[in-house]
Amino acid sequence: MTSYTGSVAYPTSSVSLVPTLTDSFASISEYTVDGNAVTDNAVSLAVGSNAVSITVTAEDATGTTTYSVAMTRAEALAIALAAPSVITTANQDAYGLSGTCNMTGVSVVVTLASGSASASSSAAACNDGTWSATADASSLADGTVTVTAVGSTDLETDTVTSSVNKDTTGPAVSVPASITVDADSADGTPASNAAIAAFLEEATAADATDGSVAVTNDAPAVFPVGATTVTFSASDVLGNVGSNTAVVTVEDQSPPVIDAPAVFVVLGTEAGLPATEQAIVDFIDRKSVGRERV
Numbered sequence: 462m463t464s465y466t467g468s469v470a471y472p473t474s475s476v477s478l479v480p481t482l483t484d485s486f487a488s489i490s491e492y493t494v495d496g497n498a499v500t501d502n503a504v505s506l507a508v509g510s511n512a513v514s515i516t517v518t519a520e521d522a523t524g525t526t527t528y529s530v531a532m533t534r535a536e537a538l539a540i541a542l543a544a545p546s547v548i549t550t551a552n553q554d555a556y557g558l559s560g561t562c563n564m565t566g567v568s569v570v571v572t573l574a575s576g577s578a579s580a581s582s583s584a585a586a587c588n589d590g591t592w593s594a595t596a597d598a599s600s601l602a603d604g605t606v607t608v609t610a611v612g613s614t615d616l617e618t619d620t621v622t623s624s625v626n627k628d629t630t631g632p633a634v635s636v637p638a639s640i641t642v643d644a645d646s647a648d649g650t651p652a653s654n655a656a657i658a659a660f661l662e663e664a665t666a667a668d669a670t671d672g673s674v675a676v677t678n679d680a681p682a683v684f685p686v687g688a689t690t691v692t693f694s695a696s697d698v699l700g701n702v703g704s705n706t707a708v709v710t711v712e713d714q715s716p717p718v719i720d721a722p723a724v725f726v727v728l729g730t731e732a733g734l735p736a737t738e739q740a741i742v743d744f745i746d747r748k749s750v751g752r753e754r755v
């Protein structure tokens with residue numbers, strides 16, 4: 462038998478391969494790995510297949526036998542992390558991550574960190590080249606979360622990092638100061654009133670992730686007399702909602718308009734006329750309109 466095979470893990474970059482001659486008159490005439498001379502029986506191994514060749518020359522200095530050893534050095538442990546999705550209110554309690562690995566016997570632990578807070582997954586086995594893990598991200602603050610996945614075997618570790626945004630907060634809504642407007646009528650004042658329209662337009666909203674976002678409000682078409690609280694709301698792309706309120710007060714700021722009957726002249730006596738005079742009674746009751754003489 463002149464052909465042999467062997468394999469080592471990636472961390473083994475060199476092996477000591479010691480040929481033993483059973484014939485004391487024979488000698489090793491050539492010892493190479495991938496064509497490069499081997500000294501001191503130390504065989505350097507590249508990742509992948511390495512062809513070791515040992516040629517023995519017989520006592521007669523003519524006959525030779527070549528032995529070969531195909532040495533395979535495994536590639537380094539490598540894990541990968543699939544692009545993480547945004548951490549939201551919906552997924553933060555059991556936030557899932559996944560990835561791949563390039564060998565068997567790998568376990569992966571993922572750690573999420575935000576500031577001084579962190580959360581780690583349980584060790585997940587990488588089966589058939591893929592792994593998945595979950596971690597409780599609920600204790601982490603909104604903003605950038607660092608994701609670190611460490612894969613390990615008995616001999617090796619590999620670390621990959623990424624980052625993901627956590628957003629569980631709706632936009633901050635800035636509202637105008639509350640206003641008071643005059644009543645247009647007993648029904649109140651329509652939202653189209655210039656002061657109210659300006660008030661409704663003034664609200665703004667900003668989300669930490671999405672930036673400036675649109676604001677809606679629940680203003681009625683007509684604000685009744687009295688105080689009406691208007692709620693301004695805004696949502697970010699993840700559906701997180703923020704809101705704030707301001708008050709529109711409609712009050713009757715104009716003095717009442719007295720719709721008096723027309724001037725009415727009643728000709729009486731020097732002593733005057735009693736209020737029971739029918740013409741006066743009618744006048745007060747506004748049964749008579751216009752000028753009339755009695």
Ligand SMILES: [Ca+2]
Pocket residue numbers: 628629630631632668669670671697701
């Ligand atoms: Ca947000």
